[in-house]
Amino acid sequence: MPRPGRNTYSDQKPPYSYISLTAMAIQSCPEKMLPLSEIYKFIMDRFPYYRENTQRWQNSLRHNLSFNDCFIKIPRRPDQPGKGSFWALHPGCGDMFENGSFLRRRKRFKVLGAVDHLAPSKQSDAAHYLQQQAKLRLSALAATGTHLPQMSTYNLGVTQSSTFKHPFAIENIIAREYKVPGSLAFSTMQTMSAGYPLHNQLTTAWPHMYNTSVIDTAAPISMASSDYSAYGMPIKSLCHGGQSLPAIPVPIKPTPTSMPGFSALPPHIPAFLSNSPQSLSPTSPQTATSQSSPATPSETLTSPSTLQSVAVH
DNA sequence: TTGTGTTTAAGGCTTA
DNA sequence: TAAGCCTTAAACACAA
Numbered sequence: 001m002p003r004p005g006r007n008t009y010s011d012q013k014p015p016y017s018y019i020s021l022t023a024m025a026i027q028s029c030p031e032k033m034l035p036l037s038e039i040y041k042f043i044m045d046r047f048p049y050y051r052e053n054t055q056r057w058q059n060s061l062r063h064n065l066s067f068n069d070c071f072i073k074i075p076r077r078p079d080q081p082g083k084g085s086f087w088a089l090h091p092g093c094g095d096m097f098e099n100g101s102f103l104r105r106r107k108r109f110k111v112l113g114a115v116d117h118l119a120p121s122k123q124s125d126a127a128h129y130l131q132q133q134a135k136l137r138l139s140a141l142a143a144t145g146t147h148l149p150q151m152s153t154y155n156l157g158v159t160q161s162s163t164f165k166h167p168f169a170i171e172n173i174i175a176r177e178y179k180v181p182g183s184l185a186f187s188t189m190q191t192m193s194a195g196y197p198l199h200n201q202l203t204t205a206w207p208h209m210y211n212t213s214v215i216d217t218a219a220p221i222s223m224a225s226s227d228y229s230a231y232g233m234p235i236k237s238l239c240h241g242g243q244s245l246p247a248i249p250v251p252i253k254p255t256p257t258s259m260p261g262f263s264a265l266p267p268h269i270p271a272f273l274s275n276s277p278q279s280l281s282p283t284s285p286q287t288a289t290s291q292s293s294p295a296t297p298s299e300t301l302t303s304p305s306t307l308q309s310v311a312v313h
Numbered sequence: 314t315t316g317t318g319t320t321t322a323a324g325g326c327t328t329a
Numbered sequence: 330t331a332a333g334c335c336t337t338a339a340a341c342a343c344a345a
Contacts, residue, residue: 017335036317060336066319073318083345084317
């Protein structure tokens, strides 16, 4: 793994792949979906390296979005004018990264050929679900007269201040890994008490996928409003410490970190997943995450229950 | 015109 | 060593 010799990524290429960077951007957004331009912004804000040669890496990034099944395209609604679609993570890609670390992908995520016949409905289902999530949030926020909070979904339902920076937030990771090159990154991460692997992140976006130990296309999805918090988040998924901790889809190669219950946390969870708009760079301005475009859906409740996937190796 | 999205190809690197 | 992953480049189509 490259070890930048400077304090920041300012002149070093981050050790993350484009897939990881894209996943970071998407996960950093409360809606768990971003338009391409916002993904660009997220990356450029946090990694000054990518403020140059934009054509090159942006082309690569677009290639990855199209090529990899772990990304799903969500069309804009008519009331969401703008170029391009929204991009989200496929709900089944939670185990894609080794030990939950975005530094390395465990295996390539690929949609099962056997269920490819469902492909036409995949994106619309995903769109329905994500937009429904946004709708629920917006409804709740409208009722309380507040704005969409720029706070991590982790903070919802738990006693953390709005300024809380998750220990695995990308800011912290980078600060630890690169402010002191070759130093305490690993051990520091190990000492962190409360990790939030990608699975937990996905739980917020795809609760039905992570509240069952297996992907069950037949299982009806309860979307009763009582199951949701004020932000449209499934209450169960917010209770990290409870019994309702989401189970993880069985990986091809099970690892301790992917076992239900998270008895063992990854030693270097990436998790970039803070929604904090703070830049990782000493020079970067406001980040894109605070400007993400929430959907304003109006569809009826729909769950992407037909989504099936498998990580292959 | 520009941004977005798709596809193909090639080469380097890592892993099994 | 083969396979897979990642990056980069390029061409093309489409839409705002």
